[in-house]
Amino acid sequence: MPVITLDNVSLEFPLFGASALSLKKQLLRLTTGGLIKKSRDHKVATVRALHQINLTLQQGDRVGLIGHNGAGKSTLLRLFSRIYEPTQGNIYIQGEVSALLDVMLGMHPDATGYENIYLRGILQGLTRRGIKAKAQSIAEFTELGDYLAVPVRMYSNGMALRLAFAIATTLSPEILVLDEVVGVGDAAFIKKAEQRFEELMLQAKIVILASHDLSIIRKNCNKVIWLEAGELQFFGSCEEGIERYEKNNN
Amino acid sequence: MKTALTQFAKTRDDITQGLLQWRIWLLLGWQDIKIRYRRSYLGPLWITISMIISIYSMGFLYGHLFGMNMHEYLPHLSAGLLVWTLIANMIIESTAAFTESYHYLKQIKLRYTTLVLRIITRNTIIFLHNFLAFVLVIITMHLPVRWTDLLILPGVLIIMLTSWAFGMILAISSTRFRDFSPIVTSLVQVCFFITPVIWMSRSLPPRYSFITEWNPFSHFLSIVREPMLGRLPTAIDYFITIGIAAFFFILMLWLLNRVRHQIIYWI
Numbered sequence: 001m002p003v004i005t006l007d008n009v010s011l012e013f014p015l016f017g018a019s020a021l022s023l024k025k026q027l028l029r030l031t032t033g034g035l036i037k038k039s040r041d042h043k044v045a046t047v048r049a050l051h052q053i054n055l056t057l058q059q060g061d062r063v064g065l066i067g068h069n070g071a072g073k074s075t076l077l078r079l080f081s082r083i084y085e086p087t088q089g090n091i092y093i094q095g096e097v098s099a100l101l102d103v104m105l106g107m108h109p110d111a112t113g114y115e116n117i118y119l120r121g122i123l124q125g126l127t128r129r130g131i132k133a134k135a136q137s138i139a140e141f142t143e144l145g146d147y148l149a150v151p152v153r154m155y156s157n158g159m160a161l162r163l164a165f166a167i168a169t170t171l172s173p174e175i176l177v178l179d180e181v182v183g184v185g186d187a188a189f190i191k192k193a194e195q196r197f198e199e200l201m202l203q204a205k206i207v208i209l210a211s212h213d214l215s216i217i218r219k220n221c222n223k224v225i226w227l228e229a230g231e232l233q234f235f236g237s238c239e240e241g242i243e244r245y246e247k248n249n250n
Numbered sequence: 251m252k253t254a255l256t257q258f259a260k261t262r263d264d265i266t267q268g269l270l271q272w273r274i275w276l277l278l279g280w281q282d283i284k285i286r287y288r289r290s291y292l293g294p295l296w297i298t299i300s301m302i303i304s305i306y307s308m309g310f311l312y313g314h315l316f317g318m319n320m321h322e323y324l325p326h327l328s329a330g331l332l333v334w335t336l337i338a339n340m341i342i343e344s345t346a347a348f349t350e351s352y353h354y355l356k357q358i359k360l361r362y363t364t365l366v367l368r369i370i371t372r373n374t375i376i377f378l379h380n381f382l383a384f385v386l387v388i389i390t391m392h393l394p395v396r397w398t399d400l401l402i403l404p405g406v407l408i409i410m411l412t413s414w415a416f417g418m419i420l421a422i423s424s425t426r427f428r429d430f431s432p433i434v435t436s437l438v439q440v441c442f443f444i445t446p447v448i449w450m451s452r453s454l455p456p457r458y459s460f461i462t463e464w465n466p467f468s469h470f471l472s473i474v475r476e477p478m479l480g481r482l483p484t485a486i487d488y489f490i491t492i493g494i495a496a497f498f499f500i501l502m503l504w505l506l507n508r509v510r511h512q513i514i515y516w517i
Binding site for chain 1: 271273274277278281285288353354355356357358359360511512514515516
């Protein structure tokens with residue numbers, strides 16, 4: 001059974017300016033007697049993205065992630081997707097995770113539509129045969145036809161989004177992580193995309209969905225995580241969470 | 251059930267899972283080549299052609315400059331250039347291994363090992379194309395083909411293993427310190443001149459022989475070039491190269507174990 005547990009999780013990013021990354025700083029530090037100091041004393045400036053978060057997600061949880069810009073939503077999603085690891089505390093994830101964080105990421109502009117389908121499939125751990133079985137339905141879903149043999153660079157924004165969306169949503173993972181899914185393409189396609197989404201969310205055992213659109217959260221979720229400045233404000237039922245969030249905003 | 255993996259288990263996972271994801275690194279490496287030569291009429295054959303041009307133009311110039319016998323010099327130069335190109339490009343490209351793939355790394359969980367193996371794959375494909383240029387030299391120079399030529403394979407394998415371990419170290423350090431990449435690039439260029447690629451070790455006066463003896467690149471060159479030229483590498487060549495491979499492997503393990511979880515924040 002898929003489970004996600006966050007045990008007192010904090011996450012701090014090193015904050016690299018253009019200069020902090022460079023070797024010059026480190027060398028200068030050596031020449032100015034930095035050798036004597038312990039390296040802990042001159043840590044790179046950090047930014048606190050998440051602070052002491054405790055929560056457990058279980059099978060059947062449809063979690064909406066809300067909070068203002070910079071609240072740590074994307075960071076938390078990357079944590080759930082195993083991309084980031086906490087700098088303090090522990091995270092336990094059981095189950096296969098698939099993340100759809102930015103539809104366009106992971107597409108190669110110089111590769112053709114078909115090649116991108118293949119590439120993404122392989123990156124997600126599918127075999128050649130597994131991709132072949134799915135390629136047809138992806139191609140049909142995009143409605144791009146012969147354009148799939150053309151490099152993605154030549155696509156219009158809408159076309160590229162269609163392809164990216166179709167590729168990213170063909171997997172049916174146990175744990176599904178989604179970030180800010182906005183309208184994809186024209187009205188007809190948006191309808192299709194919404195339908196696809198609902199199917200996907202029904203199949204997954206745990207869904208985590210970040211959005212600024214509270215109506216989307218209300219419609220799809222039964223629980224809510226409300227983050228503010230990296231701290232957990234609320235974790236519980238959807239109704240109550242949204243109510244508190246709205247009250248806080250007014 | 252809670253499964254708290256220890257730090258080292260995750261490091262091991264990066265390496266073993268990275269190796270097991272051969273589908274990913276083979277595809278990414280192959281795709282890099284394919285995309286580089288897309289829309290060109292001859293495609294990756296250009297790799298072979300530009301190597302042939304380099305070999306014959308440099309061979310003509312330096313052969314006459316050094317007053318060498320072409321039948322000896324041209325095979326030496328072409329074998330040397332092939333192996334040098336392989337080593338140098340793997341080193342230089344490793345420095346960008348993680349930064350060039352950041353759009354994948356921020357989207358899905360990928361092993362760092364996979365990304366360095368992609369660079370090894372890419373350069374092995376280039377090496378195979380370049381090898382065709384060497385075959386041309388073999389044919390035109392009527393060089394014999396011997397059983398000892400098979401020693402090319404273990405030689406290339408040692409180079410690949412070393413490049414992977416060293417490449418991991420370079421990729422990690424140059425993601426953290428962005429100055430590493432230009433430093434490495436210029437050092438590699440300097441090494442080209444102090445390594446017997448365009449010149450021959452025996453042309454050195456004996457008292458300067460340390461230039462090749464203490465130069466690790468010349469030993470890595472020997473373990474592939476000597477068999478290509480129908481000669482046997484020395485035991486010292488194997489000893490030094492395997493020793494360096496083992497050293498880099500241990501250093502890489504230590505470094506990866508220490509900073510693996512931070513690399514993603516440096517990108």
